[in-house]
Amino acid sequence: MSQTVTAEPQPLSGGALVGGVICLAMANFLAILDTTIANVSVSSIAGSLGTSTSQGTYVITSYAVAEAISVPLTGWLASRFGSVKVFVTCLIMFGVFSLLCGLASSMSMLVTFRVFLGLSGGPLMPLSQTLMIRIFPKDKSHAAIGIWSMTTLVAPIMGPILGGVLCDQFSWPYIFYFKVPFAIVAGICCWQLIKGFETKTKKAAIDKVGLGLLVVWVASLQIMLDEGKDHDWFASSRIVILGIIAVIGFIAFLIWELTERNPVVDLKVFRHRGFAASMLTLSLAFGAFFAITVVTPLWLQIYMGYTATISGYSTAMMGIIAVFLAPLIASASSKFDPRPFVFVGVMWLGLWTYLRAFNNMDMTFWQISMPMFFQGIGMPLFFVPLTAIALGCVKMQEMDSAAGLMNFIRTLSGAVATSMVNTSWENETTYVHSELSGLTDKAGVAAHAMQASGMTQEQSLGSLNWLLQQQSSMVATNQIFLWVAVIFTVGAFAIWLAPRPVRSIGGGGTH
Incomplete structure (x- = not known):
């Protein structure tokens, strides 16, 4: 109708x-x-x-x-x-x-x-x-x-x-x-x-070919990302096939949607430089943000002995300031050039991620949580004005398509970041463990001391191995944070590829 x-x-x-x-x-x-x-x-x-x-x-x-x-x-x-x-x-x-x-x-x-x-x-x-x-x-x-x-x-x-x-x-x-x-x-x-x-x-006919290609490449990519770690990634023919299908499907999807008269996904909004630059910053910054929110509770639960609920409380500290700052930053970015807000916000996230790359196993709940509390300042500072830039540079009739693509890119960035950080964290932990194992307690002093206190040989070796595993995970976590800080920095500078917005979003969209 x-x-x-x-x-x-x-x-x-x-x-x-x-x-x-x-x-x-x-x-x-x-x-x-x-x-x-x-x-x-x-x-x-x-x-x-x-x-x-x-x-x-x-x-x-x-x-x-x-x-x-x-x-x-x-x-x-x-x-x-x-x-x-x-x-x-x-x-x-x-x-x-x-x-x-x-x-x-x-x-x-x-x-x-x-x-x-x-x-x-x-x-x-x-x-x-x-x-x-x-x-x-x-x-x-x-x-x-x-x-x-x-x-x-x-x-x-x-x-x-x-x-x-x-x-x-x-x-x-x-x-x-x-x-x-x-x-x-x-x-x-x-x-x-x-x-x-x-x-x-x-009454526009549905683009069945475009929809079919979208389903194929997105489903293949998501399943590949989810199952890759369990199948040793491209050592598995299943993952290789999924990857090939995802790549070919994505290329075919791009070609079809850009040439179709009534595409199911309007990719032409990327012709607006402000929207394209905003999406580049969004993919890097939100992916990096999602990476640290994935690896932090894993580290806390597996190696620091936190329950799921307590580790959740610690991670949630990042969201407290965001609740109060978002409306204020939205008001400020509507009056001034929003690009510096995005730049400062993403750099702030990167700075605190860098500072968190020097954690150790002796830290208390508050020593872990307070840096995340202050890091939360950067979240609304980058995301709110970035949304204004992205939607403020497209035409009124393109608003729904642009908003859909923005949320799609955010969702996809989170999925890719989750898979990459999980794999990298586990691989790095294993690598550091193997490197340190040959250097730990060479003379057997610690093992002998444990056995003298009543432990069996197996218990002492198991205890040493667990201590080594904890330290290996700590090193791996810190290295992940360093790389994520670099990604935040690149994302911050990417926003300057966008031109200064000449209009803001109004109740009726852009004009």
């Missing part, structure tokens, strides 16, 4: 604006939260459903693949059916499939429902972004960007904490159940509050 919008709707105000903001922010928060909430519960889910932990990882992979596929389709879906209809439908479906995930009685059922959950959750991120900008008065659009960015930054940090608490205190289905009422109520309220902001629609 085609809908014609004859006049620009008036922005919301008062209670209606507050309600609309809460519902849109809730949708974005839930969709991003689901990318990390199951991470700490994989072993519990696998054990409950009678499968191995390696099979349990498909709970994460299935959602990530489906979400990565549906996010860039947002622009086409919005132009075909209308932004509000697509948003509300996806939000209610998200609630329904969350319920079905919790009720799943087998791994195959759970993975199937997670696929549909990812397909439903993908469009929520970019549409919540563009709809929030539309419901605000034009002179307050920076507040919309600030609120949306705040939920985007906090949600992936909160995921493991909520997942750990719900799984520990109740059981794994509750990591899905708790989202149901929020999603369905927010969907119903959104329809009542923002249906007047529906966008124009056009």
